[in-house]
Amino acid sequence: MARDNPIVVYLTEPRHHENSPRYPDMSDSEWEDSLPWGSICDFPRGFTMAGAPSSYEEQLAELRAKFGGVYENDEPHFKLMYSKTLERWRVLRLCPCGLSTCSTHVIPSEMDSVGELGVAFAKEEVMTMQSARSWWEARGQLVVMTPTAVLPAQPWADVCTFPAGRELRGNVVIGQETIELQAHFGDHILQENQGLPLLLQKCPCGTTSCDVHIFPATVKYEHSFPLEVHRFELQAKINGKRRKAKKVMVPVGDNFRLLNPMSFADAKQWWSNSGLHCSPIISSGNIEIQMICKCGNAFAQVPCADCAAKALGKCKCGAIVKKRKLKNGLCHDCVHKQVVECPHCKLKTTRGHRCRARMDNPHFSSRMNTTYPPLLRNKHDKKGICPDCQQIVSYNKYHVHQNRCHSGIKPGGGYSREYKLLKCFYCDYSSYDIFTLTTHQKSHITILEYECRHKCGRRFATHAAELNHCKAKHGGASVSTPSLDSFVRHKGRIVRRPAEQIKLVAQSDAQKKKDLAATRAELAKVQAEIKAVDKAMEERAAFRKAQQEKRMELALKEPFGI
Ligand SMILES: [Zn+2]
Ligand SMILES: [Zn+2]
Ligand SMILES: [Zn+2]
Ligand SMILES: [Zn+2]
Ligand SMILES: [Zn+2]
Ligand SMILES: [Zn+2]
Numbered sequence: 001m002a003r004d005n006p007i008v009v010y011l012t013e014p015r016h017h018e019n020s021p022r023y024p025d026m027s028d029s030e031w032e033d034s035l036p037w038g039s040i041c042d043f044p045r046g047f048t049m050a051g052a053p054s055s056y057e058e059q060l061a062e063l064r065a066k067f068g069g070v071y072e073n074d075e076p077h078f079k080l081m082y083s084k085t086l087e088r089w090r091v092l093r094l095c096p097c098g099l100s101t102c103s104t105h106v107i108p109s110e111m112d113s114v115g116e117l118g119v120a121f122a123k124e125e126v127m128t129m130q131s132a133r134s135w136w137e138a139r140g141q142l143v144v145m146t147p148t149a150v151l152p153a154q155p156w157a158d159v160c161t162f163p164a165g166r167e168l169r170g171n172v173v174i175g176q177e178t179i180e181l182q183a184h185f186g187d188h189i190l191q192e193n194q195g196l197p198l199l200l201q202k203c204p205c206g207t208t209s210c211d212v213h214i215f216p217a218t219v220k221y222e223h224s225f226p227l228e229v230h231r232f233e234l235q236a237k238i239n240g241k242r243r244k245a246k247k248v249m250v251p252v253g254d255n256f257r258l259l260n261p262m263s264f265a266d267a268k269q270w271w272s273n274s275g276l277h278c279s280p281i282i283s284s285g286n287i288e289i290q291m292i293c294k295c296g297n298a299f300a301q302v303p304c305a306d307c308a309a310k311a312l313g314k315c316k317c318g319a320i321v322k323k324r325k326l327k328n329g330l331c332h333d334c335v336h337k338q339v340v341e342c343p344h345c346k347l348k349t350t351r352g353h354r355c356r357a358r359m360d361n362p363h364f365s366s367r368m369n370t371t372y373p374p375l376l377r378n379k380h381d382k383k384g385i386c387p388d389c390q391q392i393v394s395y396n397k398y399h400v401h402q403n404r405c406h407s408g409i410k411p412g413g414g415y416s417r418e419y420k421l422l423k424c425f426y427c428d429y430s431s432y433d434i435f436t437l438t439t440h441q442k443s444h445i446t447i448l449e450y451e452c453r454h455k456c457g458r459r460f461a462t463h464a465a466e467l468n469h470c471k472a473k474h475g476g477a478s479v480s481t482p483s484l485d486s487f488v489r490h491k492g493r494i495v496r497r498p499a500e501q502i503k504l505v506a507q508s509d510a511q512k513k514k515d516l517a518a519t520r521a522e523l524a525k526v527q528a529e530i531k532a533v534d535k536a537m538e539e540r541a542a543f544r545k546a547q548q549e550k551r552m553e554l555a556l557k558e559p560f561g562i
C-alpha cells in the first residue's frame with residue numbers, strides 16, 4: 001500500500017538535547033491567533049512555511065500537504081514528529097532507507113558544505129554517497145563525505161612520499177593532513193625533497209636516525225632464506241573427508257617494514273614471535289636473521305656443518321647416504337640387491353627380483369612409468385605388491401612408498417630411477433618425499449598448529465609430536481591406525497589379516513624365536529660336551545705319550561733292566 005503522507009511520531013517526553021534549538025517562550029509570543037510556523041516547528045534545512053493555524057488538526061493537515069510524497073520504494077520523504085508537552089513539531093527529511101542520517105545516502109539539504117557549489121548542492125535531491133561524490137568531482141572538487149558534511153579534500157598522493165608499503169590511499173580533508181598522519185605514523189617529519197616532501201618517522205627519542213632504535217621502514221635485512229612463513233592451513237574433516245589444505249603465506253619481512261620505530265629489544269621480541277624459527281642479530285640500521293639449526297644454535301646457513309655431517313652414514317657397499325636412508329646398515333640399492341627368500345614365490349633370490357608368484361586377475365597399467373616399476377596388483381584391488389621389496393603396499397600410496405624406500409636404487413631393468421629431489425624452502429635440506437619435506441619445513445616455523453586431540457591444551461608443531469604426546473599422556477587412546485602388516489596375501493588375493501590371525505602370527509613368531517633360542521642353547525651344550533670330551537682325550541693321549549717317553553728314557557738308562 002502506497003503511503004502518500006509522512007509518518008507521524010508523537011513524543012511524550014520533551015527532548016532535552018544539546019543540539020536542540022532553543023524554543024521561544026510561548027507566553028511572550030505576539031501571535032496569539034495566528035502562530036508563526038517557525039516558532040512551533042523545526043523544519044529541515046531550506047524549508048519554511050508562513051502563518052500557522054492554531055489547532056493541531058489543521059497544523060497536521062498543512063504539514064501533510066507540504067511534506068507528503070514517497071520514494072520509489074514507498075518510503076516517505078519526510079517524518080513528522082510532535083511533542084505533546086512542548087506542543088511543537090519537528091520535520092525530518094528521510095532517505096529511501098527511512099533514516100535521517102544514512103551511510104549510503106546523502107540528503108544534500110542537510111549536509112554542511114561550503115562555497116557556491118555547496119549552495120547548489122543543497123538544492124539537489126536525495127542521492128547515494130557515490131553519486132554525491134561524483135557530483136562534486138564532476139565540478140572539479142575532490143571531497144570527503146561524512147554523514148553530516150561535505151568537506152573539500154585532496155588526494156593523499158599529492159601530500160607526501162610515504163614509507164614503502166604504507167602509502168595512504170584515497171583523499172584527505174584539506175587542513176586535516178597533520179592530524180591524520182600523526183594517527184597513522186605517530187611522530188614524524190616531512191622532509192623537503194625534490195617534488196613531494198618525504199615522510200620520515202621519528203623514533204621515541206624524537207630523531208629520524210639514532211643508534212638505539214630500529215626504523216623498520218629503512219632497516220637493512222641480511223638473510224639466507226625468504227622472510228616468509230609458508231604453511232598449509234589445517235582443515236577440519238568435512239563429512240569424514242579431509243579437504244585439500246589451503247596454502248598460507250605470511251610475508252614476515254614485509255610486515256615488519258610496516259611498523260613504527262622501536263627499540264632493539266622490541267624488534268627482537270617481534271622477530272621471535274614472527275612464526276619463523278629464527279634468531280635476529282640486531283645492530284643499528286641492520287637486522288641479520290639467522291635460522292635455528294637442529295642442534296639449537298643459530299646459523300646463517302642451516303643445517304650447520306656438524307649437523308650435516310652427522311646426518312650422513314656409510315653403507316657396507318661404501319656409498320655415503322643419509323643415515324635415515326640406511327636400513328640395517330644397507331642403502332636402498334643394497335637392500336634391493338640383497339638375497340632373501342621371497343615370501344610369495346619362496347625362491348632364494350634378490351629382493352627386487354621379478355616375482356613369478358601368480359596374481360589372480362592381474363591389472364596392467366596403461367600409464368607408462370619410466371622411473372620405477374608399477375605396483376603388482378589385481379584388478380580393482382586397492383593394495384598390491386611392491387616389485388622392489390615384495391611388501392604389500394596401498395595403490396594410492398605406492399608413489400610415496402617408492403619415493404621413501406627406493407629412491408636410492410640405481411638405474412636398471414628399464415627404469416631410470418630418476419626420483420625427483422625436493423628442496424626445502426628455507427635451508428639446504430632435501431628429500432624425495434613431499435610429506436617428509438613438509439614435515440621438515442615445519443621445523444623452521446614456530447606455529448604450533450596441532451592441538452592435542454584430547455583437548456588437554458597442549459599444542460605441537462608436528463602431527464608426530466601430537467601422536468607421541470597422546471601415547472605418552474593419554475594411554476594411546478584413539479590413536480591406533482591399521483598398519484600394512486595387517487594385510488596378507490591369501491590365495492592370489494591381498495586380504496586384511498583378522499586381528500586373531502595377527503595375534504596368532506605374533507605368538508608363533510615369539511614361539512619360533514623361543515624355540516630357536518632353545519635349540520641354540522642345546523647346540524651350545526652339546527658342543528661344549530664334545531669339546532670337553534675332546535680335551536679329555538687329548539689330555540689322555542698326552543699322558544700316555546709322556547709315560548711312554550719316560551719308559552723309553554728308563555730303558556735307555558738301564559738297557560739291561562733290573
Ligand atoms: Zn539511506
Ligand atoms: Zn631513538
Ligand atoms: Zn646444527
Ligand atoms: Zn649400499
Ligand atoms: Zn618372488
Ligand atoms: Zn618397496
Ligand SMILES: [Zn+2]
Pocket residue numbers: 424425426427428429440441444
Ligand atoms: Zn629446511
Ligand SMILES: [Zn+2]
Pocket residue numbers: 452453454455456457458469470473474
Ligand atoms: Zn593431551
